[in-house]
Amino acid sequence: xxxxxxxxxxxxxxxxxxxxxxxxxxxxxxxxxxxxxxxxxxxxxxxxxxxxxxxxxxxxxxxxxxxxxxxxxxxxxxxxxxxxxxxxxxxxxxxxxxxxxxxxxxxxxxxxxxxxxxxxxxxxxxxxxxxxxxxxxxxxxxxxxxxxxxxxxxxxxxxxxxxxxxxxxxxxxxxxxxxxxxxxxxxxxxxxxxxxxxxxxxxxxxxxxxxxxxxxxxxxxxxxxxxxxxxxxxxxxxxxxxxxxxxxx
Numbered sequence: 110x111x112x113x114x115x116x117x118x119x120x121x122x123x124x125x126x127x128x129x130x131x132x133x134x135x136x137x138x139x140x141x142x143x144x145x146x147x148x149x150x151x152x153x154x155x156x157x158x159x160x161x162x163x164x165x166x167x168x169x170x171x172x173x174x175x176x177x178x179x180x181x182x183x184x185x186x187x188x189x190x191x192x193x194x195x196x197x198x199x200x201x202x203x204x205x206x207x208x209x210x211x212x213x214x215x216x217x218x219x220x221x222x223x224x225x226x227x228x229x230x231x232x233x234x235x236x237x238x239x240x241x242x243x244x245x246x247x248x249x250x251x252x253x254x255x256x257x258x259x260x261x262x263x264x265x266x267x268x269x270x271x272x273x274x275x276x277x278x279x280x281x282x283x284x285x286x287x288x289x290x291x292x293x294x295x296x297x298x299x300x301x302x303x304x305x306x307x308x309x310x311x312x313x314x315x316x317x318x319x320x321x322x323x324x325x326x327x328x329x330x331x332x333x334x335x336x337x338x339x340x341x342x343x344x345x346x347x348x349x350x351x352x353x354x355x356x357x358x
Contacts, residue, residue: 121196123150202304240283320355
């Protein structure tokens with residue numbers, strides 16, 4: 110049990126990477142707050158784990174929701190050790206001039222502002238426990254961007270830089286901060302990333318740029334998150350770990 114006795118929050122936990130991370134953490138002994146704007150989805154997840162997983166309906170771009178999410182960890186489990194900022198959205202793959210202002214604002218609110226809000230709420234709780242771990246789910250898009258996803262790429266580039274700066278600033282509080290950069294994955298946002306119907310032929314166009322010959326899968330990201338959350342990685346901070354099958358080489 111690599112996370113026995115730890116309390117974790119995972120955002121975007123109703124599906125995709127977040128669900129896999131929440132499940133893996135729970136199986137490794139963590140008590141988990143599974144948060145998502147899709148309340149029904151996290152309730153379904155929690156039903157399979159009993160009292161060790163508590164579902165919370167949360168819009169990560171709203172301060173009141175994030176504060177309540179962090180408070181739920183303390184109320185349910187007595188503290189907080191790990192936060193995985195996984196919730197994210199994108200715009201459809203399209204020319205940058207065609208993305209509307211409201212959509213742009215929402216992307217940066219969910220992908221970037223959410224990290225600001227969770228940090229404000231979580232860091233004081235972690236300090237009381239003597240330290241903690243923050244894991245931000247960024248993207249290969251933040252370091253090797255694809256055309257058609259410019260504003261999304263920018264939001265994930267911000268996550269990478271925030272991670273590194275947070276790691277330096279929070280090191281004195283014994284809080285480690287790392288990021289994971291997944292390559293395009295088999296999740297609910299795949300069609301938006303491709304900007305094309307999800308067909309074997311269209312998938313092949315994108316897989317051609319990944320040396321290991323496949324897209325990322327939720328368990329790949331969950332394994333990386335477990336490694337970064339595990340006390341065995343206690344000397345690792347400020348890293349943006351590419352889980353990308355060689356895409357960024």
